[in-house]
Amino acid sequence: MNGRGLERRLAPGELARSSYATLDLYEPGRAPVALDLSDNTNLAGVPPAASRLLAELTRPENAAVITRYPSLWAAELKEAVADYLGVPAASVATGCGSDDVLDSAVRAFSEPGERLAFPDPTFAMLPHLAATNALAPIAVPLTGSGLDVDVDGLLGAHARITYVCTPNNPTGTLAGGDAIDALLARADGLVIVDQAYAEYQGVQDGAPALARRAAVDGRLLVVRTLSKAFGLAGLRVGYAVGTPELVAAVDKSRGPYKIGRLAERVAVLALTEDRAWVQARAREVVEARGRFERELARMGRRPIPSEANFVLVPVEDAAAAGAALRARGIGVRPFRAAPGIGDALRISMAPWSILEPTLPVMTEVLRCAS
Ligand SMILES: *Cc1c(COP(=O)(O)O)cnc(C)c1O
Numbered sequence: 001m002n003g004r005g006l007e008r009r010l011a012p013g014e015l016a017r018s019s020y021a022t023l024d025l026y027e028p029g030r031a032p033v034a035l036d037l038s039d040n041t042n043l044a045g046v047p048p049a050a051s052r053l054l055a056e057l058t059r060p061e062n063a064a065v066i067t068r069y070p071s072l073w074a075a076e077l078k079e080a081v082a083d084y085l086g087v088p089a090a091s092v093a094t095g096c097g098s099d100d101v102l103d104s105a106v107r108a109f110s111e112p113g114e115r116l117a118f119p120d121p122t123f124a125m126l127p128h129l130a131a132t133n134a135l136a137p138i139a140v141p142l143t144g145s146g147l148d149v150d151v152d153g154l155l156g157a158h159a160r161i162t163y164v165c166t167p168n169n170p171t172g173t174l175a176g177g178d179a180i181d182a183l184l185a186r187a188d189g190l191v192i193v194d195q196a197y198a199e200y201q202g203v204q205d206g207a208p209a210l211a212r213r214a215a216v217d218g219r220l221l222v223v224r225t226l227s228k229a230f231g232l233a234g235l236r237v238g239y240a241v242g243t244p245e246l247v248a249a250v251d252k253s254r255g256p257y258k259i260g261r262l263a264e265r266v267a268v269l270a271l272t273e274d275r276a277w278v279q280a281r282a283r284e285v286v287e288a289r290g291r292f293e294r295e296l297a298r299m300g301r302r303p304i305p306s307e308a309n310f311v312l313v314p315v316e317d318a319a320a321a322g323a324a325l326r327a328r329g330i331g332v333r334p335f336r337a338a339p340g341i342g343d344a345l346r347i348s349m350a351p352w353s354i355l356e357p358t359l360p361v362m363t364e365v366l367r368c369a370s
Pocket residue numbers: 040096097098099100123165169194196224225226227228233236237238
């Protein structure tokens with residue numbers, strides 16, 4: 001017989017993977033609130049072409065969109081992503097949100113007990129993905145006043161998978177091109193670059209080029225999402241770009257039927273016909289971010305310069321400040337004792353017409369005593 005048999009009958013409390021005993025459900029604390037600035041989704045709404053199609057697809061004559069299974073591997077979505085980024089469709093994997101793509105990739109490219117290295121702080125799902133996939137998490141603090149990726153620290157982990165997020169959640173800072181070059185040149189295993197916020201990053205900063213590089217660099221997987229700038233978080237659509245070999249491994253790990261038919265149809269249209277809308281809204285958010293950062297400075301705060309649709313603002317007590325804002329109807333994401341930063345609030349950016357009315361409350365809660 002193959003595999004390892006049990007040596008004794010397990011108690012019900014022992015049936016789950018042993019590492020799950022100390023693992024909490026992912027729960028970032030998002031109780032309903034009048035204005036939710038906690039999750040970096042697009043507060044300008046659903047893109048127009050996507051919105052029109054959604055209304056059409058929910059009519060009774062389109063019932064098959066709901067009653068029938070979707071396509072196995074979301075081939076049309078792969079084509080649409082490929083066209084959006086200028087890569088071959090064989091270089092695109094998709095998933096139920098980029099969380100699912102990341103989870104599939106982590107499972108595909110590592111064995112239990114190996115290492116998953118990532119900067120700290122970064123996307124809160126990383127330690128969680130390490131735990132659910134029985135990997136050892138290696139958190140490497142960002143370094144210096146620029147909160148740079150510690151390339152030597154990450155390489156020193158000799159991890160099976162090295163993850164970098166750029167612009168980074170929650171700091172909004174970029175991993176420099178040099179850092180990514182060095183990781184690709186010297187990492188022992190796979191390098192995953194999460195570009196969830198690429199649409200907010202200046203074009204000259206190389207975001208599209210990195211996705212195209214992933215199509216030919218056999219060590220690089222770029223992961224992106226339609227949950228942020230594209231305004232489709234509720235439909236759960238994410239994707240990865242890599243060589244056809246890497247993409248095939250992600251697809252094996254992911255399994256079939258992960259993109260719902262409704263989600264695929266709407267995502268394809270958004271990627272094709274809503275690009276200009278997405279770009280225009282992203283530009284507005286970048287401009288609103290500049291104004292909001294200046295307002296924070298006026299309150300005596302020093303927000304970390306951001307390249308994404310959120311800002312991270314160091315505060316004395318994130319839990320207290322977050323609760324005070326929440327009590328006044330504004331949800332933000334508190335971070336406790338982040339390496340190199342301390343306590344901080346991550347505040348999602350939005351059209352200025354949404355942010356401006358928050359300024360009296362922000363001032364009341366955030367103004368420095370001095
Ligand atoms: C929001 C976010 C995602 C997106 O997750 P989805 O599952 O696609 O909604 C991925 N990575 C980072 C860093 C994020 O902030």
